Amino acid sequence: xxxxxxxxxxxxxxxxxxxxxxxxILSPVxxxxxxxxxxxxxxxxxxxxxxxxxxxxxxxGLKKLSELWKVPIPDYAFSGWEQGLKSYIGYxxxxxxxxxxxxxxxxxxxxxxxxxxxxx
Amino acid sequence: xHIPDGYLxxxxxxxxxxxxIPIWIYxxxxxxxxxxxxxxxxxxxxxxxxxxxxxFNVPLPGGTTGHATGATLIAILIGPWPAVIALSIAxxxxxxxxxxxxxxxxxxxxxNMGFAGVxxxxxxxxxxxxVRGQGSGVRRTRQLIGAGIGAYAGINLAxxxxxxxxxxxxxxxxxADGRPLYSPFPLSITIPAIMLxxxxxxxxxxxxxxxxxxxxxxxxHPELIRG
Numbered sequence: 001x002x003x004x005x006x007x008x009x010x011x012x013x014x015x016x017x018x019x020x021x022x023x024x025i026l027s028p029v030x031x032x033x034x035x036x037x038x039x040x041x042x043x044x045x046x047x048x049x050x051x052x053x054x055x056x057x058x059x060x061g062l063k064k065l066s067e068l069w070k071v072p073i074p075d076y077a078f079s080g081w082e083q084g085l086k087s088y089i090g091y092x093x094x095x096x097x098x099x100x101x102x103x104x105x106x107x108x109x110x111x112x113x114x115x116x117x118x119x120x
Numbered sequence: 121x122h123i124p125d126g127y128l129x130x131x132x133x134x135x136x137x138x139x140x141i142p143i144w145i146y147x148x149x150x151x152x153x154x155x156x157x158x159x160x161x162x163x164x165x166x167x168x169x170x171x172x173x174x175x176f177n178v179p180l181p182g183g184t185t186g187h188a189t190g191a192t193l194i195a196i197l198i199g200p201w202p203a204v205i206a207l208s209i210a211x212x213x214x215x216x217x218x219x220x221x222x223x224x225x226x227x228x229x230x231x232n233m234g235f236a237g238v239x240x241x242x243x244x245x246x247x248x249x250x251v252r253g254q255g256s257g258v259r260r261t262r263q264l265i266g267a268g269i270g271a272y273a274g275i276n277l278a279x280x281x282x283x284x285x286x287x288x289x290x291x292x293x294x295x296a297d298g299r300p301l302y303s304p305f306p307l308s309i310t311i312p313a314i315m316l317x318x319x320x321x322x323x324x325x326x327x328x329x330x331x332x333x334x335x336x337x338x339x340x341h342p343e344l345i346r347g
Contacts, residue, residue, distance in 0.1 A: 015340055016165050023172045030176040030187070039179030042186055043313050044286055044303070045124055051304070059126075061293060061301035066126035071219035076175065094218060095175055099168045101213045106167040109205065110160030113151045 024095035028088035073097070121186070121282050121314070122214065122229055125222030127303040129293040132285055137227030143235050144208065150201035159198065162344070166194040167206040171213065174220075178325050186322035189233050189278070192241030192271040193330040197337070197344055200242040207234035228285055232278040241274025260338075263345070264331055271330035272323045279318035283310040 034040075048066050052058045076094035077087055128136075155163065170190045177185035195203035208230045214220035221229045248266030250259065287307030290300040303310075337344055 013161055013165060013341070016337075020165065020168050020172060023169075023176075027172065027175045030178075034177050034179035034185045037179040037181040039177075039181060039183055039185050041184065042121065042177075043184045043317065044127065044282075044305075044310070045122060047124075048126070055304045057299065057304075059300050059302055059304050060295055061129060062126035062303065064126070065222070065224060065302075066124065068125060069223065071215075072217055074219040076218050076220070091175070095172055098171050098213055098217060101217065102167045102171045102210050103164045105209050105213070106164035106206065107160060109148075109209070110151075110155065110157075110163045113148055114155035114157055114160055114163070 020099060024092060024099060027095045028091050031088060031091055121189075121233060121279055121318075122211075122221030123225040123232075123282060123286065124219075125224050127222070127286055127289065128225055128228055129289055129302040131292055132289065133222075133224045133228055135227075136225075136231045136285070140208075140227045140231045140235065143204065143231070147201040147204040147208075150199075151205055154199055155202050159202075162198050163202055163206055166190075166198055166203065167209045170194060170207050171210040173329065174210070174214070178322060180317055180321055184317060186317055186325070188271075188322070188326040188329040189237060189275060190326075190329065190333075191233060191237040191278070192245060192267060192274045192326075193333055195238050195242035196245055196267055196270075196330075196334065200239055203238045203242070204235055207238060228282075232281045232285070233275075236281055237274040237278035240277045241270040243270070244273050245270035264334065267334050268327040268331045272327040275326040276315070276318050276323050279314050279322070280311070283307070283314040286310045286314075 046054070048058045048063050051062065073094055075082075076091050076098075078090045078093070081087055081090040151163075173190045174187045177187055179185050189207065191203065191207055194206050197203075198206065211221060211229050211234055212226055215223050215226050215229070245263075245266040248269060249263045284307065286303045286305065287310035289303040290306050293301040295301050305313075334345070
């Protein structure tokens, strides 16, 4: 029953889900436009080596904390796929993986917290 | 605006973790009270939208990039506290999987974008939009203007908090040699650098995204807009 209800609700928002899918497919625009207009990353989101270029040195605490762990897909790019067309394809895959995780966690949290509240 | 690991010292990232945990607990209680089971897909849609819209880096030609967050839009659609949860889920996945924002800085980034930006944007929307209800005529115009101004103000508040948190690092932590241990840039650099780009470009992008999606949803799913 719950499953069926979920499916019906899904179809109710079908257009919006399609909208998310279209945004994911178009997401490489968020890489291509900055490349074309020679814009770098966001202000204050540099890696330790870039901070060194700007400030002339790497603050010790910054270096230590920034090396604490490695994330699975840094900067939405798969290793070896950081440039050109491959980076755009990787970006779309990152969008799919990220959106799937976000949707999964949201539904889980939603089920835990909002489940007992009727349907009207 | 996603603060990476290493930019904030332990005093700042610790305080912001301590601030955001009670916010998450309160927001979860509100979700329990307000969000119906039938709205769970909408929570998921909202979180996914926030995640994806943040991938659209908007360039400042020859300079930096920034992006919309969808904070005010989502608050209008599912309510401010569910929106806090939706944005936080997106920000946590960004930090853990993609290194977009640090793990020590999850508290800071969720506080800035996922809480302050959401509540300020929604509060301003409510003030301008006035009485709740389906919008037509003047009321509809007020809702759209309120959404635009709220979105603009919300993202700028989040940007300002980010700039202040970064800018106080040289005051809080310096090594024996007198050099900053974490983010090395003072307030006199962080505030103009982050605020100018948000006041003149990224804030406008956020407002345009918010009003356009709202216009679309008013047509396709008018029942979703409670006013």
